[in-house]
Amino acid sequence: MSYDVRVYGRTSLSREGIDELLHLGSLTVDDAPGGDVITVLRGVRRQYSFSFEGPVDLDPDDVPEHIVALILEPHYLYRLSVEGSSATEIPHALRFAARLAHAVGGVVEDPQAALSRRGARLREVHPVAHGTSTNVLVMTWYAPAISGRDTARMWLGCARRDLPEALPRRFGVFEPLQHKLAIDGDEAFITLAESADPFITLRCTQPCLNGVISNNRQNKRFVVHTLTVLMEPLEHPGWRTAVRRFFTRFAAASSAVFASAEVQTGMRWNGRTLSYTPDSDFVAYLAPSGDLMGLPPYPVSWAWLGQDYLDNLDTSLPPVPTEAHTRGTLLIFADCPVAREDLPAGAQFADHLRAQYAQPLRRGASVQLVPATDVATWS
DSSP states (O other): OEEEEEEEESSOOOHHHHHHHHHHTTEEEOOSOOTTEEEEEETTTTEEEEEEEEEEEOOGGGSOHHHHTTSSOOOEEEEEEEETTOTTTHHHHHHHHHHHHHHTTOEEEEGGGTEEEEOTTSSOOOOOOTTEEEEEEEEEEEEEOOOHHHHHHHHHHHHHHHOGGGSOSEEESSSSOOEEHHHHHHHHHHHHHHHOSSEEEEEOOTTEEEEEEEOOSSOOSEEEEEEEEESGGGGSHHHHHHHHHHHHHHHHHTTOSEEEEEEEEEEEEOSSOEEOOTTOOOOOOSOTTSSOOOBOSSOOSEEEEEHHHHHHOOOOOOSSOEEEETTEEEEESOSSOOOGGGSOTTOSOOGGGBOEESSOOOTTSOOOEEOOSSOOOOO
């Protein structure tokens, strides 16, 4: 029987770097060939201490959810094993694991102690000062109207898999939001999502601010779900990847026919909610009656076209990078989302696919849209 410890890290450490860390603990490596597994020896007598393996490349979907909650974008796995669970050698393995985690920007998982240790600020962001103007990423999913219970389950699953900050710290149907996920639990969230008319509001953890999950109590064809995220942290590629992975996973899970991620500039944050200013961008709502009016009248940074939408439209996609998924395709107009006026020329869907402004757009004025010339239809 062995005592096993794992380290999930952001970076890869060379063999020379590993040897230096071992030396700090008066540890050395057995020179005998051992393949990918290193035998670590301790002291002048060079007695066996533990075995070590790594780094091993990690697939994001192979990272346990409880580790996802601790570290942003772990790319590598390191394994330590104390054969025979020697009480004298386990402390040496754990101390080395802690040094290794610090060196690779990672966390230590000790399954025997049901404990995971992380370094400081591996998923934290700098909070936005109250009363300041800020830019946000608004993600909107237009999905077939199904039970709010099913949608809530999907949201929880996708958030825990990719973006735990999207989990609702508080949720409810009116302000102040009445429920806390940590206290009331998943079932209370799922039950309220099923009974809400027409939606529940979520208060999340930064960089996620708030969201909406809609319920099908008005017999509409499509419902709308949203999540708003601070833009500044997305300059870090790890946050950007986590947010985009959640955007795509929830789009596929909810069978969204269309979803968009767009930067909204000029918003004001008061510490609890966002508010509009005269400089705030207009964000289109494309399904006011429950039927999709077409694609947005302006360019967006990321767009998801569900397979049903693709099958309905006989048109080519814009010449931008794409990711093909089982239930749709992600179009990446900008790797790091930017304001719509900063998107490259041509980062736009064809005119006949886009909803249009009913009158010239004026900042601060109310906006009405008319359906696109070519709107996908569903039976």
